[in-house]
Amino acid sequence: MKPDLHIVGAGLTGLTAAIEAAERGWRVTVAEANPRPGGRARTLAAPYRANLGTHAIYVDGPWWAWLERRGLTPPIVEAPRHATLVRAGGRLGPWPAELSQVIAALPTEAPVEESLRAWLLRHVDARTAEAIVGVVFIFTFDHDPGRLSAAFAHQRLRRAMAGGVRYVTGGWSTLVDLLAERAAGLGAQIRTRTRVPALPAGPTILATSLATARQLTGDRSLTWPGARVTTVDLGLRADSGPDWFRVMDLDARIYAARYGLADPTLAPPGHELIQISAACAPGERKADAERRVQHLLDESWPGWRAALQWYRSALRTDCTGAIDLPGTTWHDRPAVSRGDSLAVATDQSAAPGLLAEVGISAAQLALQQLGETPMLAEAHMRV
Numbered sequence: 001m002k003p004d005l006h007i008v009g010a011g012l013t014g015l016t017a018a019i020e021a022a023e024r025g026w027r028v029t030v031a032e033a034n035p036r037p038g039g040r041a042r043t044l045a046a047p048y049r050a051n052l053g054t055h056a057i058y059v060d061g062p063w064w065a066w067l068e069r070r071g072l073t074p075p076i077v078e079a080p081r082h083a084t085l086v087r088a089g090g091r092l093g094p095w096p097a098e099l100s101q102v103i104a105a106l107p108t109e110a111p112v113e114e115s116l117r118a119w120l121l122r123h124v125d126a127r128t129a130e131a132i133v134g135v136v137f138i139f140t141f142d143h144d145p146g147r148l149s150a151a152f153a154h155q156r157l158r159r160a161m162a163g164g165v166r167y168v169t170g171g172w173s174t175l176v177d178l179l180a181e182r183a184a185g186l187g188a189q190i191r192t193r194t195r196v197p198a199l200p201a202g203p204t205i206l207a208t209s210l211a212t213a214r215q216l217t218g219d220r221s222l223t224w225p226g227a228r229v230t231t232v233d234l235g236l237r238a239d240s241g242p243d244w245f246r247v248m249d250l251d252a253r254i255y256a257a258r259y260g261l262a263d264p265t266l267a268p269p270g271h272e273l274i275q276i277s278a279a280c281a282p283g284e285r286k287a288d289a290e291r292r293v294q295h296l297l298d299e300s301w302p303g304w305r306a307a308l309q310w311y312r313s314a315l316r317t318d319c320t321g322a323i324d325l326p327g328t329t330w331h332d333r334p335a336v337s338r339g340d341s342l343a344v345a346t347d348q349s350a351a352p353g354l355l356a357e358v359g360i361s362a363a364q365l366a367l368q369q370l371g372e373t374p375m376l377a378e379a380h381m382r383v
Contacts, residue, residue, distance in 0.1 A: 006200035011039020013345050013359035014207030015179035022186035031194040037180045043171030048235040048273050048310050049266045051172045060164035063360045074175040076166040080261045082245035088131040110150035115326050117146030134250025141227040141320040143279040152324035167262045203341045205366045213344045222334050224348040226318030228280040230289035235310030238272045240303040247300045253279035286315040321355040322348040336362045337369045
C-alpha cells in the first residue's frame with residue numbers, strides 16, 4: 001500500500017480524487033467541514049430541494065466519461081421543451097433564432113490576447129455583440145463577460161450551444177451520494193464535521209476553494225479572478241405558472257430556470273422550484289441584485305408574489321469557477337503542484353474544463369504528480 005493520502009474537502013472534486021486515489025492503492029482520508037459530503041454540490045432537504053451550487057452537468061465533457069467508465073452516472077433529465085424567454089437590447093421575448101445562427105457562424109478559433117467584446121465587434125454589429133456577451137454570462141457568471149479572453153469565452157460558448165447540459169434527478173446530492181458510496185466502498189474514510197486547522201502531514205490534496213487553500217498554506221499566490229453572484233431560490237405554487245422553462249436576461253445578466261419542471265421531485269406536488277443567478281458588479285450589494293431579479297420575475301411571471309411559498313438568497317464570491325482575462329489561459333492559473341507532497345485542486349486551478357470540471361481535472365493532475373512520493377522513489381533507487 002502507498003502512504004496515506006489526505007484530501008481536504010468532500011465536494012465533487014474531493015470525492016472524485018478519493019475514488020481515483022483509492023483505485024490506485026492509496027489509503028485515503030477525506031476531511032469535510034460540513035455535516036455531509038458534497039461541498040457546494042449539496043442539495044437542501046425537502047420540501048424544496050434546491051442545489052447550493054452549479055445546477056447542471058455537461059454530458060460531453062471528460063468527467064461524464066469518467067463517471068460512465070465506473071458506472072457512476074446519475075439519472076439525468078434534459079431541459080423541458082417549454083419556451084425560453086430572452087431579454088436583449090431591452091426587449092423580452094422568445095429566443096431569437098438568428099442569434100444561434102450568428103454564434104454558429106463565428107470563426108472556430110478566437111485569440112487569447114483579445115477581449116471577447118473587441119473580437120466580436122470585428123465580426124458582428126454592436127447590438128449582436130452585446131447579446132452574445134450576455135449569453136456568455138450564463139456559464140461564466142461574470143458581470144461583464146465582454147472583458148474576458150475571447151479564446152476562453154468562445155470555447156465555452158461553443159460547448160454550451162452544443163446542448164450537452166443535463167440536470168441531475170433529485171439534485172446534486174444524488175450524484176454526491178453515488179460518489180461517496182463508491183469512495184467508501186474502496187476503503188476511503190470520509191470524516192464529516194471535520195475542520196482542518198493546518199496542513200496535514202504527508203501527501204495532501206486541497207480540494208477546496210482557493211481562499212481556503214491560501215489560508216491553510218499561507219501562499220498568497222493562490223489567487224485568480226472570479227465572479228460575484230447573487231442566487232435566489234423560490235418555492236412557488238404552480239397553479240398560475242407561465243409557459244416558460246427559463247428566462248435569460250442578457251442585459252441584466254440574470255438566469256432563471258424552473259427546475260421543478262425538469263424534475264418534479266425537487267418540489268412538493270403542485271409546487272415549483274425556481275433557481276436564479278444574477279451577476280453582481282464590483283461593489284453591488286445583494287439587496288440590489290435581488291431587486292433586479294424581482295423586477296424580471298414581475299415581467300415574466302406576474303403572479304409570482306401571490307404564489308410564493310419559500311424564498312432564500314445568498315451572495316456567492318469566487319465559487320463559480322475560473323475566468324481568464326485577455327492574455328491568460330488555464331495554464332496561467334495557480335499550479336496544481338505546490339511541492340513534493342502538496343497539490344491544490346480547485347475550480348480555479350491550472351487545469352482545463354468548464355465550471356466544476358476544472359477542479360476535477362486538477363484533482364486528476366494532482367494524483368499524477370503525487371503518484372510516487374520521494375520516499376518510494378528512494379526505495380526504488382536502493383533496489
